Amino acid sequence: MTSFDPRLTPARPDVAAESLRDQIPAERYVVGALRRVTAAAAPLWSKPDAATMASELLYGEGFLVYDQADGLAWGQSTRDDYVGYLPASMLAEAAEPTHWLSATASHRYAAPDLKRPPLHPLYFGSLLAIVDAAPVKGFLPLADGGWVPVRHVRPLGEWLADPLDAAERFLGAPYLWGGRTAAGIDCSGLVQMPLLACGRRTLRDSDMQAATVGEALAEGAPLRRGDIVFFPGHVGIMADERRLLHANASSMAVTIDPLEEVIAIVRREKPDAWLRARRL
Known part of the structure; x- marks a missing residue:
């Protein structure tokens, strides 16, 4: 059997991605369900024991879920193909991103008001679904109901140069x-x-x-x-x-x-x- 890198290949003995049906043996094959991260950052573990964080996924990044058990979702990042386990509570169905966070760090707010307590941080590279490009008091509305400072975001495709x-x-x-x-x-x-x-x-x-x-x-x-x-x-x-x-x-x-x-x-x-x- 051809060897494969488990960090990049969504395959376990009991379940694997449908796309691997003719390549890697498994008890069952699944079409991944696309979910997106709803927390500022979600830890990604290579094993379900959560002993060592292999990576983390940022707010708005996509994750194809192939299996879910004991509060953990197992699947693959759509941004860099990394495979692992993360808390299922930090995933949800969400709108397709339109923008990305270009500030080193920011916050997601419940309302377009800088004096309101933020819901949680946002970090450089987070993916955002903006529903209206017209700012309100310097904020843009997110599809999930939050708000983000307009000066902290760029449209996808408007990348940095260096x-x-x-x-x-x-x-x-x-x-x-x-x-x-x-x-x-x-x-x-x-x-x-x-x-x-x-x-x-x-x-x-x-x-x-x-x-x-x-x-x-x-x-x-x-x-x-x-x-x-x-x-x-x-x-x-x-x-x-x-x-x-x-x-x-x-x-x-x-x-x-x-x-x-x-x-x-x-x-x-x-x-x-x-x-x-x-x-x-």
Whole structure:
């Protein structure tokens, strides 16, 4: 049987996506039911024990549900194809997004009034269904009944131009394994979210990105601003020719550090660690 990556393939012994019927054996095959995230961010776990967060889905992102049990929905993200379990209570049928959150962070309000307590935060890259493009007191109405500041959103297709500029918004954000927001982000999230904001569909984990993002550079090639640099289990973006912007466990934050220092830290634990780079 052909091997497959369980992070990207919605298949278990008991259930699999209908599209995999002739490829992977399973007890039953299901057409996924499209739902969207209704919380600011929903944790996505690779296993139902919820021991380690593999990723998270943001407000408005789509999730194809193939199975649901014990309060968990199992399925696949429609934005980056990641497979896992998340709380079913954080999903609902929802309108198709029309806009995205271009501010680093914002809030969803119950009314177009900045003095009202917000319902919950919204984070950079969240997907929004706007029902009327005419602002009311500086807010736009959402299809789910909430409101969002007009200055914090852009229509889908109106993307940012520079991934590094987008990534630098996260400077100082805390490190969080599996995180994708300014409240907590990991190394591959810091690469994925800016690229999504620039209209580039990007997979979630660093090994996936190392195989698909941009074009590979020859070993030892001079690096420049915006190049993506990969180590075993780590990734960052060159802030210039010598410094790396990365979410890292050493500082437990997003920092800019000399690349040579990062290489030295990595090689203390992995003396033979390689460095590879790709250019957008």
